[in-house]
Amino acid sequence: MTLPERAEVIVVGGGIVGLAAALALAEAGAAPLLLEARSFGGAVTGGSLAAIGTHMHGLEEYAVMDEACALWRDLAARTGNPFEYNPQGQIGFLLDADGVEAGERWVADERALGADCRLVTPAELAEIEPNLTGPILGATFAPDTATVNPFLAARTVLSLARAAGASARDHAPVADLLVEAGRVAGVRMENGTEIRAEHVVLASGPWTQDVSARVGIDLPLVPRQAQCLATLRQRPGTIRRIVSAVESGGGVDSGYTQIQQAGSGQILFNTVVGLIETPEGARDRINEVPSGFVLTSIDTLSLLFPSLAGVPLLRSWVRFEAVSPDARFLAGRLPRDGLWICAGDNGSGYCRALMLGRFLAGEITGQPALAPALRAEARALYDPDRFGRAA
Numbered sequence: 001m002t003l004p005e006r007a008e009v010i011v012v013g014g015g016i017v018g019l020a021a022a023l024a025l026a027e028a029g030a031a032p033l034l035l036e037a038r039s040f041g042g043a044v045t046g047g048s049l050a051a052i053g054t055h056m057h058g059l060e061e062y063a064v065m066d067e068a069c070a071l072w073r074d075l076a077a078r079t080g081n082p083f084e085y086n087p088q089g090q091i092g093f094l095l096d097a098d099g100v101e102a103g104e105r106w107v108a109d110e111r112a113l114g115a116d117c118r119l120v121t122p123a124e125l126a127e128i129e130p131n132l133t134g135p136i137l138g139a140t141f142a143p144d145t146a147t148v149n150p151f152l153a154a155r156t157v158l159s160l161a162r163a164a165g166a167s168a169r170d171h172a173p174v175a176d177l178l179v180e181a182g183r184v185a186g187v188r189m190e191n192g193t194e195i196r197a198e199h200v201v202l203a204s205g206p207w208t209q210d211v212s213a214r215v216g217i218d219l220p221l222v223p224r225q226a227q228c229l230a231t232l233r234q235r236p237g238t239i240r241r242i243v244s245a246v247e248s249g250g251g252v253d254s255g256y257t258q259i260q261q262a263g264s265g266q267i268l269f270n271t272v273v274g275l276i277e278t279p280e281g282a283r284d285r286i287n288e289v290p291s292g293f294v295l296t297s298i299d300t301l302s303l304l305f306p307s308l309a310g311v312p313l314l315r316s317w318v319r320f321e322a323v324s325p326d327a328r329f330l331a332g333r334l335p336r337d338g339l340w341i342c343a344g345d346n347g348s349g350y351c352r353a354l355m356l357g358r359f360l361a362g363e364i365t366g367q368p369a370l371a372p373a374l375r376a377e378a379r380a381l382y383d384p385d386r387f388g389r390a391a
């Protein structure tokens, strides 16, 4: 592997966030070098359900999330959609009276911000999602929420970044940061090679903290286990929308549920039962899906879609997300000259990636690609120092 001696900007981590940062930097003329320890999109990015939408996210992030969604829609249109962008819509199911009340509030708040979403009755739901015949009292419906194929989208962003002037290397683990006169001046690779750069961006998902610790920066990020099951292929249209719930919206007794049918026909379900403790070192191993998750997921699927009771399972996977205390990214300048961060995906980094890449590229190059108001919002929302913990 030959690596350059110098780059203007180095991005550490080739998940969707690092790829999007590399694309935005290249488009801004900064000729970045992207270094990925393993394979591009091989960590949480490749295990994602990759829903792109604003529904049921924090209201304070609505404007930037709306921009994030528009960027994916525009990318699909601009490239001829090689990554299966599919605006299939999202249903938030409501199982009890409290849930319906919470759903009403949710919809009212989102609509006040300009979102296209509404409450639907069980009768309307039968039209929108005919196989969702479980004991549902109502649902929220956001018709614009889309999905992308996470592998193909990562590959597309990588190709576009390279075409725009980025260099990108996989199997290129960064071991350390170079510091000169108090400033981060590049990286040292595991094989000892040193690469100098004006700026280094840490976009290393749940490993970001390991790299920042090399220069004494403690980040408020912890890894959280996320898991998914997939069934054998089912008839197309078995599930037409993204079907989701959060506990506070009246879903099942779980933290978060998301079910959808992939382009391949497999039904994917991601049910998080509370916060799952991450065992020491687990992030670096391939992990088994806990049996409790399998049982809860099957129960949930059979409750909502009785016609799918007994459907054969094909595969399962566990990945690790980087979680911050307020469930928002850390994106911006770290308290070492030359060092930047874009990490803390909190389970919805696919949606945010293109927007964050543009935001960060604007901050680094001084050529903002986001409108001034959005840039100001992003600065306030994602300030890496907002917990006052980065030393």
Ligand SMILES: Cc1cc2nc3c(=O)[nH]c(=O)nc-3n(C[C@H](O)[C@H](O)[C@H](O)COP(=O)(O)OP(=O)(O)OC[C@H]3O[C@@H](n4cnc5c(N)ncnc54)[C@H](O)[C@@H]3O)c2cc1C
Residues within 6 Å of the ligand: 012, 013, 014, 015, 016, 017, 018, 035, 036, 037, 038, 039, 040, 041, 042, 043, 044, 045, 046, 047, 048, 049, 050, 051, 052, 172, 173, 174, 175, 203, 204, 205, 206, 207, 208, 211, 226, 227, 228, 270, 318, 319, 320, 321, 343, 344, 345, 346, 347, 348, 349, 350, 351, 352
């Ligand atoms: C089951 C599941 C469902 C999900 N559903 C959604 C969804 O519907 N919508 C949504 O928006 N998001 C969803 N997500 C979350 C989304 O996938 C993540 O937020 C996103 O992929 C995070 O990307 P990332 O680039 O930050 O992290 P990663 O993909 O983890 O990338 C970090 C990269 O850094 C590399 N790296 C680490 N250390 C080094 C080093 N020292 N040197 C070089 N490289 C290094 C790693 O190898 C890795 O490839 C889901 C996730 C899961 C698991």
